[in-house]
Amino acid sequence: MDQEHIVGPAGDGDGAGRRRFLAIATGAATAAGIGAVAGCATGDGDDGGRRADGKNGAPAPDGKPSAAAGPGFDVKAENARPGHADWAVTKAGPARAVEGFADKVSVLPGESFGLYVSTTAPRFTVSAYRMGWYGGARARLVWRSEALPGVRQPEHTVDSDTRMVHTRWARTTTVETKDWPEGSYLLRLDAQGGEGGQRFVPVTVRSAATAGRTVVVNAVATWQAYNRWGGYGSYDGPGGGFASRSLSVSFDRPYEYDDGAGLFLVYEAPLIALAERLGIPLAYATTTDVAREKRLLEGAAAVLSLGHDEYWSPEQRAHFTAARDAGTNIAVLGANCCFRRIRLEASELGPDRTLVCYKSSYSQDPGFKRGHPATVDFRSAPGADPESSLLGVIYDGYPVDAPYVVTNPGHWLFEGTGAKAGDRFEHLVGVEYDKVNTGFTTPRPIEILAHSPVVCEGRPSHQDTAYYTVPSGAGVFATGTMRWVEALDATGDGRSGRNHGLDARSGALTTRVTENLLRVFAAGPAGRSHPAQDNVKAVYGSS
Numbered sequence: 296m297d298q299e300h301i302v303g304p305a306g307d308g309d310g311a312g313r314r315r316f317l318a319i320a321t322g323a324a325t326a327a328g329i330g331a332v333a334g335c336a337t338g339d340g341d342d343g344g345r346r347a348d349g350k351n352g353a354p355a356p357d358g359k360p361s362a363a364a365g366p367g368f369d370v371k372a373e374n375a376r377p378g379h380a381d382w383a384v385t386k387a388g389p390a391r392a393v394e395g396f397a398d399k400v401s402v403l404p405g406e407s408f409g410l411y412v413s414t415t416a417p418r419f420t421v422s423a424y425r426m427g428w429y430g431g432a433r434a435r436l437v438w439r440s441e442a443l444p445g446v447r448q449p450e451h452t453v454d455s456d457t458r459m460v461h462t463r464w465a466r467t468t469t470v471e472t473k474d475w476p477e478g479s480y481l482l483r484l485d486a487q488g489g490e491g492g493q494r495f496v497p498v499t500v501r502s503a504a505t506a507g508r509t510v511v512v513n514a515v516a517t518w519q520a521y522n523r524w525g526g527y528g529s530y531d532g533p534g535g536g537f538a539s540r541s542l543s544v545s546f547d548r549p550y551e552y553d554d555g556a557g558l559f560l561v562y563e564a565p566l567i568a569l570a571e572r573l574g575i576p577l578a579y580a581t582t583t584d585v586a587r588e589k590r591l592l593e594g595a596a597a598v599l600s601l602g603h604d605e606y607w608s609p610e611q612r613a614h615f616t617a618a619r620d621a622g623t624n625i626a627v628l629g630a631n632c633c634f635r636r637i638r639l640e641a642s643e644l645g646p647d648r649t650l651v652c653y654k655s656s657y658s659q660d661p662g663f664k665r666g667h668p669a670t671v672d673f674r675s676a677p678g679a680d681p682e683s684s685l686l687g688v689i690y691d692g693y694p695v696d697a698p699y700v701v702t703n704p705g706h707w708l709f710e711g712t713g714a715k716a717g718d719r720f721e722h723l724v725g726v727e728y729d730k731v732n733t734g735f736t737t738p739r740p741i742e743i744l745a746h747s748p749v750v751c752e753g754r755p756s757h758q759d760t761a762y763y764t765v766p767s768g769a770g771v772f773a774t775g776t777m778r779w780v781e782a783l784d785a786t787g788d789g790r791s792g793r794n795h796g797l798d799a800r801s802g803a804l805t806t807r808v809t810e811n812l813l814r815v816f817a818a819g820p821a822g823r824s825h826p827a828q829d830n831v832k833a834v835y836g837s838s
Contacts, residue, residue, distance in 0.1 A: 378432025388492020
């Protein structure tokens, strides 16, 4: 996570802080503890630990063929199918009881991928759940393997130069995706015998084309940067210091967080459930797909960056920008988006499976010496290109826990919310936040919809939710808070501390605003029917 301060670059920070960030951001800590966390950083590393073989398997248990994938994929029809609410990991078992990874981040419908599993159990099964709405069940069981023999794979090694964790596991099985609808999947590994245990392996069945659809982009690069499986991630190593961080990280390993699901369950699953409930035409991709395929976003109605989407390659950013300039709407449903510049390289298992991000040590990067862009923050030299030129907002700090304050209740995005000027929604701003700062390149006209006072480690500032439009007709919306997607699931009075103390009132607000956004963005270039009305001077007192 994050970054360098608006008032100047922060130094290399404590990786342990980033770890703490992730614990806070994903809800492992309650809101009551947030104010005590050191940080308010916007620079390098100072936000530390932020945060079966298909042939022998069985089809989905409802006995019906899966909905057809491809250009005619029908989200409504898919979500009308029976869901399976028993998809969650409920018995994780001991550490390393069972865990695994796929050798492809995404596949097209019908393609196969290799599954690499290590377990202490004599047998295990694989269940493929497509994540969506399904009447509130949130998942549908699409396929389940027969029992497979369990093997404990060799211990990982750590590269001496980059401190990248390597696994050299044998492929356990090949999974065929015949009749799997496109979408975001969690494979659940269930150990049988021994001490038992369950873990997830995420994989995306991506869309071959996105024209006319809203594209859900799984932020797999950011998931991997925060992954500390094997003791090392992009923020720190076993000792907790920034200097011991990995300079490159590999997709060839399990995810440590959320029982192997990476950052999917907190930052992405609630939005996917909402979008699929609405039934708008959807397409599915990952950040690596968008980076690799120059034309993937051609003709898309909208593209969605979800709750925590920090690590971008220059190619991904260029393709998002080109889509915007061709009339594709962009929604950034988090904060700290497009902050780190990365490079994707091959691993032994395939292309784009190594994420390179040297940060402040970029001069040591062999790729930089060969002429590749420096893998530093986008706003930093060399080659500074602040993220605000695409997002409209810019990352401003971490950590905060503050009320979200509505400034522009008459805006079309607030229709049906009942919100009034000055209404406050407790805990909705956090743990990182963005703002409009015209000291950086900022597209105009831009409208500020919420302008929330924050104090970040003693520094007064504001969080902004903003919307701008461009000549192509595209609209770009940014929530300016990392808790937006998480808030979609908020219920109750917030006193339990779950979801950082977010309550049903915040859940209702974010849900209705997101529904308004998705419906308008799905209809085509939003700027044609909803042009932005610049109000920066009115909000900030200067232009």
